[in-house]
Amino acid sequence: MKITLVRRVVQVLMLVLFCLPPLLAGWGLAGLYAGGDGEVATPAEGVFFGSLSASSLGPVPLFDPLAALELLAANGGAAMAALAGAGTVALVYALVRARAFCGWVCPVNLIGEGVDAARRRLGIAVPERVLDRRMKIGAAVAVVAASALVGFPVFETVSPIGAVSKGLVFGGFAGAGTLVAIVIAELFVSRRVWCRTLCPLGGLFQVLGRAGQVNVHINHDACVHCGRCEEACLADPVILAPALSGDDIIVRAGDCMACGACVDTCPARALSFSLGRLPARAQTRREERDPVSES
Ligand code: SF4
Ligand code: SF4
Incomplete structure (x- = not known):
């Protein structure tokens, strides 16, 4: 239980890390509109700002490696800056254990663990596995290929991974529908089916994970x-x-x-x-x- 407890704290802190800058800026702006006359820093001026797709830590840009590959496939040379940020992220995760992102950072896994616990408590029985875990590597290849075909990063438009933080930062909840579908599938179809077998980012990290x-x-x-x-x-x-x-x-x-x-x-x-x-x-x-x- 000890490691799980520490991991739970880290998972929540990660959510806070991505959600806090825009919230703090919102409070600052609210204070300004309420009559304050001080300068208000935008979230992007802070030490850390962004979503799980793209963020910055001081001068260091950070980018979701799968999103960078999708951008590269869709826009070619225009994705070079994203690739540099993605390289840093991929290198750090690959050296530690790439899917540690899934276990310790990704909010979808946190929700999935909650759904798993709720399903057990409700006594809903589902199969342990309905699909092969290597399918998500195919999903990663498919979304990059699809991005090249249609000219925009396909998975990023429906990704549930940054849905909450992107919603707070940019005001859009494009991945919320995917998140609802995942909850329904994990409740009634198969245990942890998204993280185990479908998530394209998990598929990319599964490949990098061999170096962990x-x-x-x-x-x-x-x-x-x-x-x-x-x-x-x-x-x-x-x-x-x-x-x-x-x-x-x-x-x-x-x-x-x-x-x-x-x-x-x-x-x-x-x-x-x-x-x-x-x-x-x-x-x-x-x-x-x-x-x-x-x-
Ligand atoms: S089967 Fe797994 S949990 Fe049981 S004793 Fe062996 S390592 Fe531990
Ligand atoms: S994912 Fe790895 S660390 Fe977690 S329970 Fe399975 S073998 Fe253990």
């Missing part, structure tokens, strides 16, 4: 094979299989969000986070345990 240096590590001697980590996994239970079977010592799949739900739930404390890409397979461990059969 923050990994779930398993102590095979401690594991009692209760399966609780698989039940808890926010990404997809199958990504734990190589580690649980003894074939690997870390969860290597790019889909892992480093959410820590499995670490928190393990009754045997067999799981922990480790840094660096440890050797690919637990082959040496099996050789030590069973030298005859391995030779």
